[in-house]
Amino acid sequence: MAIEIKENVPLASLTTFGIGGGAKYLTEVKTDVELREAIIWARDRITSFHILSGGSNVLIPDEGLRGLVIRIVSDSYVFNGLNLIADAGCNLTMLIREAGRRGLGGWESLAGIPGSIGGAIRGNAGAFGSELKDYTFAVRAYNHETGELRTFVNEACHFAYRSSYFKQHFEWIILNVEVALREIGPQESAEGHHAA
Ligand SMILES: Cc1cc2nc3c(=O)[nH]c(=O)nc-3n(C[C@H](O)[C@H](O)[C@H](O)COP(=O)(O)OP(=O)(O)OC[C@H]3O[C@@H](n4cnc5c(N)ncnc54)[C@H](O)[C@@H]3O)c2cc1C
Incomplete structure (x- = not known):
């Protein structure tokens, strides 16, 4: 097994x-x-699991969490023409900056939202x-219930105000995201924008 399971781990420092x-x-x-190994590990022990990524939108109860916390720290991304394909664990603001360095953007107003692109989706x-x-x-x-891997086009994500299909269907875990950007000039770079 490739994954390392730690026991009795404080979570406060992993959240904003x-x-x-x-x-x-x-x-x-x-x-x-x-990710699949971790879910199987939890299932084999008949214990629950919780997904955590950037930790900027969670409140951990004082009594802690029973079961397995699966922290998504995937961090690969690749540019394909005007599009960016990023792992769910990639920090959103880092991606906006990296795209800006390549002259790609449009989404600069989101720079400064803490957390991962998976959490943001x-x-x-x-x-x-x-x-x-x-x-x-x-x-x-x-x-994680059926083992199905699926690509959701934008419409299938059922985006709504601070919500999505994935928020309504916790059985789906976001693995990676493809965003469509446009060419931008240097004056539009993320440096000038800070959300929240
Ligand atoms: C100071 C501050 C400013 C903020 N400003 C804004 C703002 O301007 N606009 C805004 O919209 N939000 C804002 N937020 C909220 C927060 O930053 C966002 O909700 C962010 O997108 C959460 O991402 P995360 O990676 O930190 O998620 P986490 O906090 O790790 O997780 C949040 C939830 O998403 C789930 N989750 C995480 N990753 C995945 C995945 N890959 N698949 C399925 N479920 C997953 C977790 O189980 C959990 O239920 C702010 C928060 C803080 C602390």
Whole structure:
């Protein structure tokens, strides 16, 4: 087994609010294979699991979390023409900056929203009148109940105000995201924008 399972891990430092108890078990996953291994590990022990990514939109209860916390730390991304395909664990603001360096953007008003692009898709994060849905081309996700891998086009993501299909259907875990960007000039770079 490639994944490492840690026991009795404090969670406060993994969240923006910095409070709350620990995880009975915690593992960090970088790949789809590791994610599946972690879910099988939890299932084999008949224990629950919780997905955590950037930790900027969660409050951990003082008594902590029983079961396995699966922290998504996948961090690969690739540019394909005007599109960017990024792992769910990639930090959103980092991606906006990296795209800007390549002269690609349009989504600069989202720079400064803390957390991962996976978390941002789930909650259709937004700032200054624009939202992730405005740039999302497709989302690849894994159904931990059926084992199905599916690519959701924008319309299938059912984006709504701070919501999406994935927020309503917790059985789907976001693996990676393809966003459609446009060419921008240097004056539009993310440096000048800070959300929240
Ligand atoms: C200071 C501050 C400013 C903020 N400003 C804004 C703002 O301007 N606009 C805005 O929209 N939000 C804002 N937020 C909220 C937060 O940043 C966003 O909701 C962010 O997108 C959450 O991403 P995350 O990776 O931190 O998710 P986490 O906090 O790790 O997780 C949030 C939820 O998403 C689930 N989740 C995480 N990754 C996945 C995945 N890959 N697949 C399925 N489920 C997943 C988790 O299980 C959890 O239920 C702000 C938060 C803070 C603390």
